[in-house]
Amino acid sequence: MSLEKDLRKALARSEFMVVYQPKWDSYMNVTVGLEALLRWRHPEHGIISPAEFIPIAEETGLIVPITYWMLHDVCSQNMLWHKEEIANVAVSINMSARMFEGGGLYDVVEEALTRSGLEPHFLELEITESIAMNNMEETVAQLSRLRALGVRVSLDDFGTGFSSLGNLDEIPVNTLKIDQVFIRKSKMHSKKAIISNIIAIATNLNMEVVAEGVETPEQIELLQSLGCRVMQGYYYGRPMPVHELGQWFIANT
């Protein structure tokens, strides 16, 4: 309960920070993207995991102003990396279902891009299957406008959302992100079969694919043998604060 009270003040008190996890092209051995993840530096409790506070932020609706702040912060930061020739990659931001209620998202995205000067294709929105499926018409309409602007869209945690595959071709998506549960259990024949088929679906629908939660060389070898080249996970890099990324890019581009 007090977390909720503190969460209401956290934006004004600048207690949020963004960390970034690399997406890695395992053939070229270069960073091809970053996922922005939120961290809350609570004045008394220290760093609080998003797993703890995102649900509260979603229930209270605070996720909307927080994500708007994040859109501006991430676009400016990415523009800075571009200008200083530190990195030239797209950064993705996770979208809660709430972001598609009320229809304000497009204008904020456009404003964040205009103010920062970042080209739209260097911003990506990560949505889950359940977001895309419930209220599909409205969500697809908003995503189509954003895509027309040039912004990229990925389907996060793919394979866990019980989406009807029959609709997948109607959602304007650039990339499927294979959920980490499949990678974690990829020694199992059945999980391997699912991964292989997700890759086939992505390929046949002209989508890119990213494997999440990659932690071991064995997983990398398997994913490569199935034709997946872009990977994200602790093996390559943990989510890092901005001050660590400068060094990281020097070593990893």
Ligand code: G
């Ligand atoms: O970063 P970490 O793995 O601890 O994140 C835990 C969960 O919180 C993940 O499901 C992640 O998608 C979610 N999360 C992290 N940052 C954000 C954010 O900025 N917005 C939303 N909606 N979810 C986030």
Ligand code: G
């Ligand atoms: O739901 P979403 O996919 O956005 O959440 C990403 C979450 O997964 C983040 O909290 C991030 O810290 C976590 N994560 C990223 N790579 C790995 C990994 O290799 N192993 C595990 N266990 N978690 C990871």
Ligand code: MN
């Ligand atoms: Mn994500």
Ligand code: NA
């Ligand atoms: Na995910």
